[in-house]
Amino acid sequence: MLCPSLKCRSFGLGSLACRSFTCLMLGFLLFAWSTPSSIATAQTAPPELPEAAERIAAELETLPPVRDEPTVPLPAERPDPNAPVLALRSARDTLRDLAAAPGRRGNPDLAPVLRAAEEAMRVFNAGSPDLSHLAASAGAVAVAQRGLADLIDAGGPRELVHVRNQLTGATHRIATDMIGVAERSGVRPQRLRAAKRRVELGLKAAKRGDHVGAANHMGGGTKLAANTVSFDVDLFEQNIIDALAGQTVGYAFSIGWQGNLYNGGSSLGLARTDADEPSRNQSPNKEMHVASVSKTLTAIVILRLLEENNLTPDSLIAPWLPGDWAVGAGVESQTFEDYLTHESGFAQKGAGNDYAALQAAIAQPLGSTGFQYSNANYGLMRVLSARLQGFDVSTIWWFPPDALSTGLFLSYAQGLFESIGVEVDCRVVDADPTIQYNFPHNDQPGYLEPDRRMTCGGVGWTISSNEIGAVLANLRYTENLVSAEARDWMTDRYLGFNDPANYGWVVGDMGTYSMHGGDWGHGPGEAHACAVMFPIQAEAGLVINSERGGSMAYQCSLLRNAFDDAWTAD
Numbered sequence: 001m002l003c004p005s006l007k008c009r010s011f012g013l014g015s016l017a018c019r020s021f022t023c024l025m026l027g028f029l030l031f032a033w034s035t036p037s038s039i040a041t042a043q044t045a046p047p048e049l050p051e052a053a054e055r056i057a058a059e060l061e062t063l064p065p066v067r068d069e070p071t072v073p074l075p076a077e078r079p080d081p082n083a084p085v086l087a088l089r090s091a092r093d094t095l096r097d098l099a100a101a102p103g104r105r106g107n108p109d110l111a112p113v114l115r116a117a118e119e120a121m122r123v124f125n126a127g128s129p130d131l132s133h134l135a136a137s138a139g140a141v142a143v144a145q146r147g148l149a150d151l152i153d154a155g156g157p158r159e160l161v162h163v164r165n166q167l168t169g170a171t172h173r174i175a176t177d178m179i180g181v182a183e184r185s186g187v188r189p190q191r192l193r194a195a196k197r198r199v200e201l202g203l204k205a206a207k208r209g210d211h212v213g214a215a216n217h218m219g220g221g222t223k224l225a226a227n228t229v230s231f232d233v234d235l236f237e238q239n240i241i242d243a244l245a246g247q248t249v250g251y252a253f254s255i256g257w258q259g260n261l262y263n264g265g266s267s268l269g270l271a272r273t274d275a276d277e278p279s280r281n282q283s284p285n286k287e288m289h290v291a292s293v294s295k296t297l298t299a300i301v302i303l304r305l306l307e308e309n310n311l312t313p314d315s316l317i318a319p320w321l322p323g324d325w326a327v328g329a330g331v332e333s334q335t336f337e338d339y340l341t342h343e344s345g346f347a348q349k350g351a352g353n354d355y356a357a358l359q360a361a362i363a364q365p366l367g368s369t370g371f372q373y374s375n376a377n378y379g380l381m382r383v384l385s386a387r388l389q390g391f392d393v394s395t396i397w398w399f400p401p402d403a404l405s406t407g408l409f410l411s412y413a414q415g416l417f418e419s420i421g422v423e424v425d426c427r428v429v430d431a432d433p434t435i436q437y438n439f440p441h442n443d444q445p446g447y448l449e450p451d452r453r454m455t456c457g458g459v460g461w462t463i464s465s466n467e468i469g470a471v472l473a474n475l476r477y478t479e480n481l482v483s484a485e486a487r488d489w490m491t492d493r494y495l496g497f498n499d500p501a502n503y504g505w506v507v508g509d510m511g512t513y514s515m516h517g518g519d520w521g522h523g524p525g526e527a528h529a530c531a532v533m534f535p536i537q538a539e540a541g542l543v544i545n546s547e548r549g550g551s552m553a554y555q556c557s558l559l560r561n562a563f564d565d566a567w568t569a570d
Contacts, residue, residue: 047390047391049396050408050412053410056403056410057403057407057408058399060402060403060453061399061400063403063451063453066451066454068353068455069353069375069459071347072291072519075505075517075519078504079500079501079504079507080507082173084137086500087166087169087170088120088124088137088141089501091117091163091170092117092120094163095117095163109147109150109151109156112143112147113144113148116144116147117141117167119143120137123140125492126491127511127534127536127537128535130536131226131536133535135226138171139215139219141168141171142212142215145164145211149164149211152164167211167215168206168214168218171214172206174218175195175202175221175222178222179196179199179221180509181225182195182226182229184565184567185568186568187225187228187229187570195228198224199221201217202214202217202218229569231536232566233255233257233262233538235565235568236538237266239566240540240562241266241268243552243553244268247548247551248544248549248552249273250267250282250545250546251267251268251545252267252542252543254266254284256540258538259477259537261466261473264466265285267282269281269282270282271283271432271434272434273446275443275445276446284465286434287423287428287430287463287464288428288434288527289428289434289436289449289452290518290529290543292459292518293517293518294426294457294461295458295516297424297471298378298461299495299497300481301412302336302381302384303482303486305385305388305389306336307482312336312489313335313336313340313489314335314336316333316334317335317338317380322387323392324394325359326362326363328365329366330367331364331365331366337495338369339377340495341371342373342377343369344377344380345366346374346376348367348369348372352376353457353458355383355405355454356402371502374458375458377458378458379458382405382406382456383405383409385408385412386405389408389412393405393408402454406456410425410426410456417481420470420474420480422467423467424461424463425461426451426452426460427453427462433449435447435448436449436526437525437545437547438546438547439546439549444524446546447522447523447525465541465543468529469539469540469541475487476537476539491512497515498515506556508560508563510563513534513560517530518530521547525545525547529555534563538563540563
């Protein structure tokens, strides 16, 4: 396409007037007046931009600037280091470090132990339809314990004793949590007697140094307890409704059950009150801004692009930055995972989400990189997506680089999600968009979310609760969005999901809960959201277009609690 390279829009011919005869004639005249050096440039065929990206970029050129909102931190809650999801991971990571230590690389004795510990973590993260993953994880721990016993007896590193104890603690906790669920579900004490006896035997075995026997007994107790209960999806739905009652101006939630939307979704209250006529009811099909749940969507997009380029989260970001960006000392060693896990140092730099702010942050030396939550980490994914699609926005001068990188990001993401029937954008597109309110709203007007396309990534996406459910179901049961390997990256490394090591409310009783919360606040109103994949074949998406009531738990905690309390005695 010659015409975009000659910037027809500068002649007032409209964003896509390049197909017109007038534009072509102006292009010819400009070409004829060019110097020899510029003729050579003009003769180089410009890249063929996706039409949807061009359209969005043209719209964004004239978009009034929108203030970049500061990161709204997710609620802090001290994590429990003994929770199985953390204890298993810590033991696995210690073994990985020992295996990679000088003098131990390729140690034939340590390798089987590490494989068994990794399998225990993998099974625990993957979940199952029927809680069988809990006993299976204990079984993999027993395999690891056999190898550990030999290594410890042979005078292996003292860290192995700690690993052994962590693994035993994890299997004990899995068993006692499962028994606790059964007791809360109304299982008769006599039915749990055998399970409790197995746990007691496991503790005795551990005390006499038989950690293999301990894991076997704990796994047996877990299996016995798990076989006494069943998940009640109706109760799960009712638990959510009860917990939300009288606590919002409006909400909608959707449950995925065994790969299907359950009961069409549920909603109550208003998406718009009379103070923002026309009033509208909330609906599980009504889109709204989901704040930091946007990070789950953005992670899916960027992982899909990484796979298309035969890359992984461990790949360096530097080759995928715009070609004219300066890279600060140390930044050249950073990976995609550093940003997707909020360990990039962007928060410490105070990075913003717009193109110029991201460029400035990348140009700074690396500095501190400990975990610190920042929307800008995912805002950078918006910029990186352009190069991952084969376009260096610094060389395509007929569009501003901020508008073009956003256009490429949005058009790619929209195409990906449209392939599963989900429409997303980083602006409200409803004729009567959802409004955010304080609670109670006191008949006061609320807050209408502006167009956030130019800062999209960490926040900004608008989507309905039913569409959140569709995204999670496709992520979990299909490879329509990303491969099974990429899904495992997300759940194992917490890419696009909250890490339980940083947020205690992620941890539940039944395995790994892959979730992300979202919170957004302004003077006239708030928005809150959560997306969760539970350990069995259940998912949930919740959106709230108001401040939470004073007696309401954090929305992700609410979903977790509703799930953990939705089991009934067989």
